[in-house]
Amino acid sequence: MKRVAVTTKHGGAGTGTARAREGSDGVFAVSEFLLSMVESLWAASLDGRQDKMESAIKAQHELERIEQQIEQLESLAGDNQAAHRKLQQLHERVNALRLQIYAHLNAWEKTELARHPQRPYLLDYVERIFTDWSELHGDRAFGDDPAIICGMARFHGDEVLVLGHQKARDTKQKVYRNFGMPNPEGYRKALRAMHMAEKFGRPIFTFVDTPGAYPGLGAEERGQAEAIARNLREMARLKVPIVTTITGEGGSGGALAIAVADRVLMMENAIYSVISPEGCASIMWRDAGKKELAAQALRITASDLRELGCVDEIVAEPEGGAHRDHDAAAALLDAALQKNYCPLKKIPAPEIVATRYNKFRQMAQFFHEE
């Protein structure tokens, strides 16, 4: 629409508009051609004539480019209804193909989605789901770890504690957040806040999105393992309801350290694993390039976790993934949180601890007994 104003400004000249139209016809033809290429590539991959994984990644890349072109064309088309209709058709074809591709996503592609830079992070959810957020800093012993954030907030009117990993999008912020990889003080801050919430009978919502606890020199010196271990033990005995959501990457002990909860939810395109696919590939295959195989073998997707009995519920994401629509993703998560949190409110404290104990005690009974 902005472009329309520009064209009318130059409208008197006539030649400018004509040239623009000629140019956009060209762009349209290119987009259409590209799209049909992508479609046939995808079809070929489904028949097994092409490597599916590779073409899915390529196709997604191309689709994003085509969509950008469509957007440009839309603004150029002005009040040309025929052009809009053609663009609309093109757009629908893009969407249909994207849905097809998403339906065929494998574990490695989901891993890439879970790590998508536009995926909503905790603060994106906080501002959409909770109100009256006030952040709490520091572990009262060493420092404040920005890779984990904690805060008092209200959830549909209830006073709650919200905490979780925080990732970031630009380089400076990423470094500040340490790519969402906490040091021991992060876990100790989380535990301190959780004890405070317990003291005042406030429920706890935790959100997991981390590649893992930070493997650094200082982290080892300050007892990364001890910090995680203590959280695991203490969370098992907190006398308030805890609801955890795996929103992106659930990276091993660094994730579990804030995920011992009464209800564990997992977003549709999140992953939860004992080791990263790359790490597993380099140990088991001695080749980090085998990450696709490792991702498949480790069974890390939401449906795998549900099947293995390690999460309670899968939270749906908007079409194409949470990164495509933060508001819709937050709305779906909000509904799932309410559904899971409300029944917990009625359970008395001793019972809630006992139930949580049994939940984890029964977890993953994968052994024979003779």
Added chain:
Amino acid sequence: MAWFKREGGELDTSGEKKVRTEGLWVKCDQCRQIIWKKDLAENLNVCPKCDRHFRIDARTRLAHLLDDNQYEVEDDNLSSTDPLKFVDLKSYRQRLQQAQGDSGLKDAVINARGKLEGRPVIVSAMEYSFIGGSMGAVVGEAIARAVERATDSQTPLVIVSASGGARMMEGVVSLMQLAKISAALARMHEARVPYVSVLTDPTTGGVTASYAMLGDLNIAEPGALIGFAGPRVIEQTIRQKLPEGFQRSEFLLEHGMLDAVVHRKQLKPYIARALAFMAAA
């Protein structure tokens, strides 16, 4: 023209050199001293020259700790179902069978009930040679049972860790064992039942990040590698060489993570002393 000619061309150097010591000798990998195996065993597998603590298997450990090598083994009826049907270059099922064949154990831990200087104890000793002492559903369940049994019977618990961490081939199922055991330890903590965690070479990953660090006392043998992340991973992350002695017992002691570093010869009396302190007054 040489006076002496070697017949039959070059010497064959491809095969192993056959020095027949019949496995009677071992070389200490720290001081390079050649030690007669029998001497080493008599010295509790500690190098007589430099005090290097060699890794020992779970049965030897139990023999060191429990009176007269008398104990009852429990939970030895558990074995893995291979929940992920994991296959890498080899299938997990094959790896399990091989480890079971080699060790005579079903998985990487032995639960035992016996006496330590006359005091009834429950000991879980991990077996490092069994897939790196890694913890899957079976190790997780065995240790959880040991913790529960100790809690219910008010018997002190000693866990001797020797493990690379969670077992990758059981994926997230292994990860959940951390939570399971820690939850059981929370109950034991509330029931005020003594728990001594002994960390031996090596104790890393998910085992350190759960029960190994949750003892009323956390003690370690000298020179043991103890940490959360492995040293190679840390080196790759921070892109610098790690300092000498990093992640060794003495390093952890210095940083306040351990109550004591105890020589293998002193281990049993030390634990007995601790249990006396913790016994109901």
